[in-house]
Amino acid sequence: MIMEILLNKPGKKIILLGNEAIVRGAMESGVQFVSTYPGTPASEIGDTFYKIKNNFYFEYSTNEKVALEAGIGASFSGLKTLVAMKSFGLNVALDALLPFLYTGTKGPTVIIVADDPSCHSSAQSEENSRSIAYLAHIPILEPADPQECKDFVKLAFQISEKFKIPVMIRTTTRVAHQRAPVKLEKIIIGDTCGKFEKDSKRFVTLPPRVLEMKKELLEKIEKIKAFSENSLINKIENQKLETPKQSKLATGQVRNWKLGIITSGVSYLYIREALQELNLDLPVLKLGFFYPLPEKKTQNFIKNLKKVLIVEELEPCLEKEVLRIAKNVNCKLQIVGKKLIPEVGELRPEIVTSTIAKFANKKYKFAICNLKFPIMKRFPQLCPGCPYWLVISAIKKAVDINKVIFGGEIGCYMLFGNPPVNLQDYLSCMGSSVGIAHGIKKSTGQKIISFVGDSSFFHAGIPALINAVFNKSNPLIIILENQTTAMTGHQPHPGAPIVPNGIKIEEIVRACGVKYVKTIDQINQVEFINTIKEFLEKPEVSVIIARRPCIFVAKK
Amino acid sequence: MSKKLDQFNIIIIGTGGQGLITLLQIVAEAALSEGYDIRTSELHGLSQRGGSVEVHIRFGKKIYSPLVSQGKADLILGLETQECLKTAYFANPKTIFLINKHIIPIPLQKSISEEKILGNLKKFIKNISVVSANEICQKELGTTVTTGIYLLSLASFKNLIPLKPNSILKAIKKIVPEKYFELNKKTFELAKNYEKGQKK
Numbered sequence A: 001m002i003m004e005i006l007l008n009k010p011g012k013k014i015i016l017l018g019n020e021a022i023v024r025g026a027m028e029s030g031v032q033f034v035s036t037y038p039g040t041p042a043s044e045i046g047d048t049f050y051k052i053k054n055n056f057y058f059e060y061s062t063n064e065k066v067a068l069e070a071g072i073g074a075s076f077s078g079l080k081t082l083v084a085m086k087s088f089g090l091n092v093a094l095d096a097l098l099p100f101l102y103t104g105t106k107g108p109t110v111i112i113v114a115d116d117p118s119c120h121s122s123a124q125s126e127e128n129s130r131s132i133a134y135l136a137h138i139p140i141l142e143p144a145d146p147q148e149c150k151d152f153v154k155l156a157f158q159i160s161e162k163f164k165i166p167v168m169i170r171t172t173t174r175v176a177h178q179r180a181p182v183k184l185e186k187i188i189i190g191d192t193c194g195k196f197e198k199d200s201k202r203f204v205t206l207p208p209r210v211l212e213m214k215k216e217l218l219e220k221i222e223k224i225k226a227f228s229e230n231s232l233i234n235k236i237e238n239q240k241l242e243t244p245k246q247s248k249l250a251t252g253q254v255r256n257w258k259l260g261i262i263t264s265g266v267s268y269l270y271i272r273e274a275l276q277e278l279n280l281d282l283p284v285l286k287l288g289f290f291y292p293l294p295e296k297k298t299q300n301f302i303k304n305l306k307k308v309l310i311v312e313e314l315e316p317c318l319e320k321e322v323l324r325i326a327k328n329v330n331c332k333l334q335i336v337g338k339k340l341i342p343e344v345g346e347l348r349p350e351i352v353t354s355t356i357a358k359f360a361n362k363k364y365k366f367a368i369c370n371l372k373f374p375i376m377k378r379f380p381q382l383c384p385g386c387p388y389w390l391v392i393s394a395i396k397k398a399v400d401i402n403k404v405i406f407g408g409e410i411g412c413y414m415l416f417g418n419p420p421v422n423l424q425d426y427l428s429c430m431g432s433s434v435g436i437a438h439g440i441k442k443s444t445g446q447k448i449i450s451f452v453g454d455s456s457f458f459h460a461g462i463p464a465l466i467n468a469v470f471n472k473s474n475p476l477i478i479i480l481e482n483q484t485t486a487m488t489g490h491q492p493h494p495g496a497p498i499v500p501n502g503i504k505i506e507e508i509v510r511a512c513g514v515k516y517v518k519t520i521d522q523i524n525q526v527e528f529i530n531t532i533k534e535f536l537e538k539p540e541v542s543v544i545i546a547r548r549p550c551i552f553v554a555k556k
Numbered sequence B: 001m002s003k004k005l006d007q008f009n010i011i012i013i014g015t016g017g018q019g020l021i022t023l024l025q026i027v028a029e030a031a032l033s034e035g036y037d038i039r040t041s042e043l044h045g046l047s048q049r050g051g052s053v054e055v056h057i058r059f060g061k062k063i064y065s066p067l068v069s070q071g072k073a074d075l076i077l078g079l080e081t082q083e084c085l086k087t088a089y090f091a092n093p094k095t096i097f098l099i100n101k102h103i104i105p106i107p108l109q110k111s112i113s114e115e116k117i118l119g120n121l122k123k124f125i126k127n128i129s130v131v132s133a134n135e136i137c138q139k140e141l142g143t144t145v146t147t148g149i150y151l152l153s154l155a156s157f158k159n160l161i162p163l164k165p166n167s168i169l170k171a172i173k174k175i176v177p178e179k180y181f182e183l184n185k186k187t188f189e190l191a192k193n194y195e196k197g198q199k200k
């Protein structure tokens, strides 16, 4: 199935997942260098590149910052580059991202960031990565479906090429994990050999040059704004139909209502669905560019309206923009957004339909099933046979779980927080279980066992471990070495056996200055239990590496 | 092709690991082969670890939303009986339910009996069929891995899905790995024979 994506048959329509369409868009652009760290809902981008690995360089990097840095190096060397990550990955990569906007690109570069409204597969926060536009001044495009995923990736490469700036594509779960027919175009085969040409004026962000660079960046954004004004991906639909709607008010007085809707991303699809359902013809401004926004186009759209509805998921980013733009052209415009549209959780078509009905004063009712029966919650669980079950049973035998604090991490083992396991007293971001454990240890005398997976350890756990050693605290850290990045679909990492001479975690741990280190296969329960008991009493940081592969790795 | 449907909305519900995404891909390919527009939605990652999983498939002349709206499902395929209660949100009195008689217990909770589940759904929904797909597959094929394929094939033989059984079979061939095709085809035939038997 995956191979259909390699078909070089222009004009043929095949069904692609949003993430696969991104890959295809990159292939049709002649991508030469791809790096990523897996994270739902972005993982299939890397996985698809990994499977078809030809004609471009691909890597799973150790974390998103490193992935972006690798991409920056490739871009500086003139290669057409794509870097993919989920929302939280952008936070990790941010430090590298901001200066990249200052230096700009040499090889065109596209950065894919996938948000997960409703946190279907995101434990730490419900992030709206669009906000990064204001901090980084990075152009952001928002596709609504797989066809747009492909088209926007190609456009993003063109914009990047033209303006020498990285371009971000922001998707959400319902775009990334949406399947629909996509029309293929020709695949372009790139070359993977670039050349770094010295140009310190361009690549070194040292003051005072750095401020000049900022000025240049802002100038680029102005130019891209002009480009955005004329871009077909910011489109107005149904404007011809914008005849003033007549509606009788209670006083008998007749007033012209002129209504319009502004939207971007997947919300657009819900709007089209709703307008069809309600049999309404409202003009819609669909923005493909979130940043920079086509201000003139937006002004033209709103200038004769009485009321405009802004349909967007999460924080009111577009709403604030429209509020600002309206001041100059239509200060009486009523702007309706978060007053009717929820700010928490993803949108659903029925939410948009009932909101538009309210907004346009149209009656809308349909039969729904009011089931009063209590519906049970089925929590995700570790797979039957998962090696982590053995860790859980050992811990429950080794300690009184009410007297020990358990630090959670991002990975399958965050399911330790669900009943019946209940071994998770805090949970934050990648690598944080160790860092937070150190802080708690320094603040209290309580005992702590903190979990970290092998992939998370490589991602962000190592600096935290060094810190605990350097600043002398004594949590017990259990590194769950299942030899894969399991939760996101079993991608390899530096210690995984798929890598010849994979890095040995115990060697890293020792090199960090940890004296109490033991690698145990948790099938040896007695040894595991005794070691937990022994290490919990140590005056320094101690580490147990629980080495037993995920059942999906063992199968391979 | 004859008159095209405006839209047909399917929800498949079950638990992680029951192969729902494969079923989604098969329906989507079959619909494409019959000239329909398609949009689907699925979830990956955390929710796949044995939690509840629901996938949405919509096809018709022109489809916009990848998600089925509340109350708009035409067909609900339930691979686990208890989970079907959750899909009531998408049902209207005309929605057809095809339910696998199969209860996967939830840790620390008492399973809800089939009678209770059906009793509650029937208060609102007329058209509910229950099939012991797991049992039939286990008995006839010696495995339950293709239970979902069985249910989907049955839906097409019963005309609950406006797609030709042959389109479904072709899509199965395209989507499932070659080495499993024979098993899947057998499952498809099993559903065909079951339906024939019912009609006699």
Ligand code: SF4
Residues within 6 Å of the ligand: A381, A382, A383, A385, A386, A387, A388, A412, A482, A486, A487, A550, A551, A552, B049
């Ligand atoms: S995928 Fe692997 S590590 Fe994750 S729960 Fe299943 S067996 Fe355990």
